Amino acid sequence: MTDAQIFETVKQNVLKVLPDLRPGDVTTEGTLTDLGANSVDRADVVTMSMEDLGLTVPVSEFQEVHDIRSLVDLLARHA
Amino acid sequence: MRVVVTGMGIVCSIASTVPSFTRALRAGRCGIGPVPDPGDGGPRLAALVKGFRFRDAVAARHRLPEETRRSALRAASRSPRPLQMDLVAAMQAFEQAGLHEAKADPERMGLVVAGHNLSSGYAHDLHPKYEDNPAHLPARFALHFMDTDRVGTLSQVFGIRGEGYTVGGASASGNVGLINAARLVESGAVDVCLVVGAMTDLSPMEKRGLATLGAVAGVEEPHKARCRPFDEDHEGFVPGQGAGCVVLESARSAAARGVTTLAELCGYDLKLDANSLPDPREEGEAKVMVNAMANAGVGARDIDYVNAHATATPSGDLAELAALRRALGDSFGRPWVNSTKGLVGHCMCAAGVVEAIATVVQMRGGFVHPNLNLRHPINDDCRLAPGRLRDADIRYALSNSFGFGGFNTCIVLGRER
Incomplete structure (x- = not known):
């Protein structure tokens, strides 16, 4: 599984959680908070992406996530 | 107020x-x-x-x-x-x-x-x-x-x-x-x-x-x-x-x-029946109807319509009509009585609100909706709505709701005074 595939999965879930966004709004440089996600929205993106990718990441490890790139990196380490 | x-x-x-x-x-x-x-x-x-x-x-x-x-x-x-x-x-x-x-x-x-x-x-x-x-x-x-x-x-x-x-x-x-x-x-x-x-x-x-x-x-x-x-x-x-x-x-x-x-929500009463069971009891049901009318300042003869709890369980329907007879006394046969649950089923926790809406709608529209599937009424003295629409002039109405565990409630709705 490539980082690009993981990013695409995360991106699709961001668009599901925040349907007002356009696909181009979601980039690895941005943060979910800047895109308008609240704390539960962010957690939803995580659980949905884990399910889609068939991964299980311990909740504690998400504390290191600060933007979309670090989320993709964390998921990639467990892939 | x-x-x-x-x-x-x-x-x-x-x-x-x-x-x-x-x-x-x-x-x-x-x-x-x-x-x-x-x-x-x-x-x-x-x-x-x-x-x-x-x-x-x-x-x-x-x-x-x-x-x-x-x-x-x-x-x-x-x-x-x-x-x-x-x-x-x-x-x-x-x-x-x-x-x-x-x-x-x-x-x-x-x-x-x-x-x-x-x-x-x-x-x-x-x-x-x-x-x-x-x-x-x-x-x-x-x-x-x-x-x-x-x-x-x-x-x-x-x-x-x-x-x-x-x-x-x-x-x-x-x-x-x-x-x-x-x-x-x-x-x-x-x-x-x-x-x-x-x-x-x-x-x-x-x-x-x-x-x-x-x-x-x-x-x-x-x-x-x-x-x-x-x-x-x-x-x-x-x-x-x-x-x-x-x-x-x-x-x-x-x-x-x-x-x-x-x-107008003219009056109401809510009483427990000190009863954990699903068994409906005539006395407790009658009491909340009497108290709700008193709270509203209306008498039994003022009630034109009753939206019954009437879920279509044998014990529940019988207890409710007996309670209604006890609460209304000589006026028992006067108000129309129907059950909205025959049309929309039992909406469980929402039922009381759904039926309050049905009551206001009938009051304002001047009708009582049919009692569906009513062929052999369990009571001939009660003015049960028939299987077709009837015009009705409703000034005051009761809407009953009873719940497992002895929750007895009745509200009185009225056209604006």
Whole structure:
């Protein structure tokens, strides 16, 4: 599984959680908070992406996530 | 202090708005039909909401500000359907009460969600995901499984900042909610209160449990079964899906906002029966009817119509008519009596609110809706509505709701005095 595939999965879930966004709004440089996600929205993106990718990441490890790139990196380490 | 109704909204098996509910009641339309055999001995009949699309239902409330509609979509697009139905019913009521134009102080607005154990079906549906990998449970599950999610989400959409909570009383929850909201208004805690009869999403296990008690119709021979309130062949209730919302308000607030009053909540009573069982008891039911009339300052001879609890269980129907005879005395045969559950099924925690709306609709429309499937009445002295529409001049009405565990409630609704 490539980082690009993981990013695409995360991106699709961001668009599901925040349907007002356009696909181009979601980039690895941005943060979910800047895109308008609240704390539960962010957690939803995580659980949905884990399910889609068939991964299980311990909740504690998400504390290191600060933007979309670090989320993709964390998921990639467990892939 | 007088408490009036200024807005109503509904989503149920026979209607998606109050105007369509009015037409359906007049036509005696029945929302009950067969459902796939769950294979567990549970009910095989239900009154289901069909064709509900949240996005379309929100778009249909085009008189509300775009910001309210956007807020509804943002807050609830991924919520369980029952919450979405509650929200749509509340949007209808909010709109009819003109709360988007003649606004109320947010801190003087309350929100009472009537119901409990509302989301068991949702939890049931997620259980396979939990069994497969608990980490994949949606993050929102922690919010969505709570009944209070309905309070939180609706308060966010409507900007309600006064008192709010859920209240419960089994099948009487709707009336418990209306009575609590009336007290909030009367006490001066709020000027306006939304009361939501919350859609109760029963799990298959719960439905099976109700069948074990012999309370539901159509377990043995679903093709022959109907919901038959007050008929000698009554055999139990049929689960119904429904959400309703009523806006209660002080008469002073309604006048100050310049909005139309639809009806008055003239009186009520709620008493426990010191009884944990599902057994209905005549004495306790009669007592709340008598007390509600006294609270409203009306006598038995003033009552023109009774929206009965009448779930179509033999013991419940018999106890209620005996209680009605005891409460009304010589006037027993005077008011029309019908059961909305014959049309929409038993909407469980929402039933009291759905039936209050049915009562106001009939009062304002000058009719009583048919009692469906009534061929051999269990009582010849009671003026049970027939199987067809009848004109009726309704000045005062009772609406009863009784719940397992001895919750006896009665409200008195009146045309504006």
